[in-house]
Amino acid sequence: MNLYQSLGYLVLGSRLRRMSETFLAEINRIYQNEGIEFEASWFPVFYLLSKNESLSIKELSEQTEVSHPAASQLITNLKNKNIVETSVCTDDGRRQLVQFTQKGKAILDQILPIWEAINTSMMDLAESDAAATQLLPAIAAMENVFRSANLADTISKKLNPKPATDE
Template sequence: MNYYQSLGYLVLGSRLKRLSELFLSEINKAYRLQGIAFETTWFPVFQLLDKHKVLTIQEIAEQMEVSQPGASQLIAGLKQKGLVCSQAHAADARKQQITLSEQGKTLLMRVKPVWEAIRIAMEDMAGTDGHHLLENLTRLEDEFKSKGLVNNIMENLNSKNIISHEENI
């Protein structure tokens, strides 16, 4: 057991961040090895537009669970690269409808086999208990959304007999 593993939940965020960085780095390598200029941060937008064809920036932000400015910034970058197009919404000109451009659709067709290979590789690596990992991550995400970690920490500090460092002296 390494140092991080020995600390359990106290370093869960650090372990998840390290794992996420490793995961995204490996996926970026796979894209590069296939000669595909695709960034992992684009995946949710491409997947959503593949599924829905047309979405507003607000709908993309809601689906990705990010702020509207964050989604706008991502869309602006994709627009600059010529991968998405936008046009004013027919009913509300303040809203922009986003679609994949022809270049974006071509790129989508190239990355879809990589996505399937990623899914298969991750299922293999996660093993037979992999579905439990995803279920537990979903449960943890739901707990963070509904109650929040800080509320839980404060509750524990107030209701449990946790002795502060100063009281131990």
């Protein structure tokens, strides 16, 4: 057992970050090897726009569960690469709608088969180990636990337990 495994929940964030960084580096290498100008960090926006003709930055922010400034920064980056464009919403002039440019649509056409290959490859890898098949359900369960309980408060209660009252 390595150091990270022996420390359990104390290093959960570090282990998840390392696993995520490794996974994303491998995925980015696939796009690079295929000669496609695409970064794995763009996936949520590409996926959502592949399912919708256009979305507002607020909708992208809410659906990807990132801050509005983070979503706006990503959209600005993609606009600078001529992958997406924005237009003013006709119903509400304050809303910016995001949609693919022709270049963005061409990239999407190139990456759709890669997404399918990633998905089937990951399912094959997970099925090679019974415990690995539980990864996605376990992540979903932990996300639900974090939504329903405030971790910092839970830890604080362990550090500062309320004294029992005499009745």
